[in-house]
Every structure is written in C-alpha cells, then in structure tokens.
Amino acid sequence: MLSACSGPLSTLDPAGPSAHAAATLWWGIFGFLLLVMVVVIGLCVFAIVRQPSRHELAQARDWRESTMTGQQKIWVIGGGVVLPSLSILALLIFSIPANNRMSGLPDESDHALKINVVAHQWWWQIDYPPESDESAPVSVRNSLHVPTGVPVHLFLSSADVIHSFWVPRLAGKLDVIPGRTNELQIQADEPGIYRGLCAEFCGLAHAQMQFEVHAHSREDFALWLSRQRQQEPSAQQQPSAQQQPSAQQEPSAQQEPSAQQEQPEDD
Numbered sequence: 546m547l548s549a550c551s552g553p554l555s556t557l558d559p560a561g562p563s564a565h566a567a568a569t570l571w572w573g574i575f576g577f578l579l580l581v582m583v584v585v586i587g588l589c590v591f592a593i594v595r596q597p598s599r600h601e602l603a604q605a606r607d608w609r610e611s612t613m614t615g616q617q618k619i620w621v622i623g624g625g626v627v628l629p630s631l632s633i634l635a636l637l638i639f640s641i642p643a644n645n646r647m648s649g650l651p652d653e654s655d656h657a658l659k660i661n662v663v664a665h666q667w668w669w670q671i672d673y674p675p676e677s678d679e680s681a682p683v684s685v686r687n688s689l690h691v692p693t694g695v696p697v698h699l700f701l702s703s704a705d706v707i708h709s710f711w712v713p714r715l716a717g718k719l720d721v722i723p724g725r726t727n728e729l730q731i732q733a734d735e736p737g738i739y740r741g742l743c744a745e746f747c748g749l750a751h752a753q754m755q756f757e758v759h760a761h762s763r764e765d766f767a768l769w770l771s772r773q774r775q776q777e778p779s780a781q782q783q784p785s786a787q788q789q790p791s792a793q794q795e796p797s798a799q800q801e802p803s804a805q806q807e808q809p810e811d812d
Contacts, residue, residue, distance in 0.1 A: 561734055659700070671685050671686070691759070693762060715733055
C-alpha cells in the first residue's frame with residue numbers, strides 16, 4: 546500500500562510547504578482513524594468473549610422493567626456523546642491550522658515572484674510580467690518555470706470555461722473561473738520537474754490539459770528568464786492538433802454523388 550504513496554501526481558510525496566501541510570493533515574487523520582478502528586474492534590472482541598454475570602443475565606431478561614445502571618450510563622454517555630465530541634474537537638484543532646498552511650495564502654512581500662496564468666481549452670498560458678519599463682514580458686505555454694525556495698504568487702484566470710489548476714506535489718487545487726482572478730501560492734523546495742493538470746472537466750480534450758512546473762536554482766532561473774526576455778516576442782501560440790478534438794469529418798468524395806452523370810447510351 547505504501548508503494549502507491551509516491552509518484553508524479555501523489556499528494557503524499559510533497560515537494561513544497563503547502564503540499565507538506567496537506568500530507569501532514571492526511572497522515573494525521575489517517576492515524577487517528579486507525580486508532581479509533583483498533584479501539585472499536587477491541588471493544589467488539591471484548592464484548593464477544595466476556596461472560597456476563599447472573600445479575601446481568603436476569604436484568605437482560607427483564608429489560609422492559611430494568612433501569613440503566615451507573616456503569617451503563619457511563620458507557621452510553623461517555624462513548625456515545627463525550628468521546629465523539631472530543632474526537633471532533635481534536636480533529637478541528639489539528640486540521641484548521643494545517644488547512645490554512647495548505648491553502649497557500651499569497652505572500653504579498655516583494656520577494657514573491659508574481660506570474661499570470663490563463664487557462665484555455667485545452668492549454669495553459671503562463672505570462673511573466675516585465676520587471677521594468679525596459680524589460681519585455683515573457684509568455685510560454687504549458688511550462689511554468691519557477692526558482693526553488695521562493696514563494697510564487699499565481700494569478701489564475703480563464704479565457705473560456707471553468708478549469709482547475711493543480712500541481713499535486715506542490716500545492717492544493719484551485720478553480721479557475723471566467724471573469725474572476727483567483728490567487729494561489731506555490732513553492733518548490735528542490736529543483737526538478739513537477740507535473741500539473743486541470744482537475745475540472747472542461748471539454749473533449751480535458752485529459753490532455755496538462756503542464757509541467759520546472760523548478761530551477763535561483764541562478765539558473767534568472768538565466769532562463771533573461772534569455773527569454775531577450776528573444777523576440779512570438780505570436781500567440783495556439784494549442785496543437787493533439788489538444789483539440791477533431792472536427793466532424795466531411796463526407797468523402799466517394800459518398801457524394803459524382804458531378805459527372807453518365808449519359809444513357811443511344812439505341
């Protein structure tokens with residue numbers, strides 16, 4: 546089972562602060578539920594093998610007239626009211642701070658890198674704003690480049706329908722809604738390539754709406770961004786043919802009547 550907890554799309558193999566918070570929350574709740582299951586199974590086994598006393602047998606036969614004893618009240622009130630309430634309270638105390646860390650609240654500080662992400666059917670447009678009036682903007686497709694150890698503030702918007710931006714090993718998912726800009730913060734702790742995808746069904750080619758996050762060292766990222774800014778701005782890239790659903794084919798020439806009709810032969 547544990548061998549399935551890793552992989553390019555596993556939330557249990559985190560590579561950033563937000564993803565670490567999600568994995569910690571998952572393992573914490575899993576451990577608590579495992580403890581509850583062991584206790585419940587233990588009590589069930591105890592109830593099966595325990596031999597009741599004569600008084601308890603007589604009380605069970607006359608259950609209509611019998612009243613609940615003090616020990617029984619403790620089990621009913623304690624196990625049915627107090628224990629569930631304390632369990633839920635403990636889970637809330639543990640999960641609320643973890644959820645705040647997992648949500649990746651945007652860092653408004655100056656050292657956070659700000660990137661605009663626009664979702665299209667069925668590709669991602671990533672725009673790096675100019676650093677100054679003299680620098681040029683950078684626009685790439687389906688490839689998000691970030692420096693390691695630096696908070697990345699993403700401004701997510703959609704050009705058509707509702708999408709969902711998700712990089713499982715770096716952060717939680719967030720819906721991308723037309724006419725609205727949602728904000729998400731991600732951060733990669735180590736250099737590498739992390740897979741991302743659209744987690745909201747958005748049409749025929751939804752399964753192909755994937756992208757990659759390339760995490761570089763700070764020096765390599767600065768070099769990559771500088772080279773991109775020196776290139777001439779290219780025309781807006783369109784999604785490839787593989788990302789677009791094939792249009793309904795026209796009837797073939799063999800299916801259409803021939804323009805030249807055969808003339809009947811003279812007798």
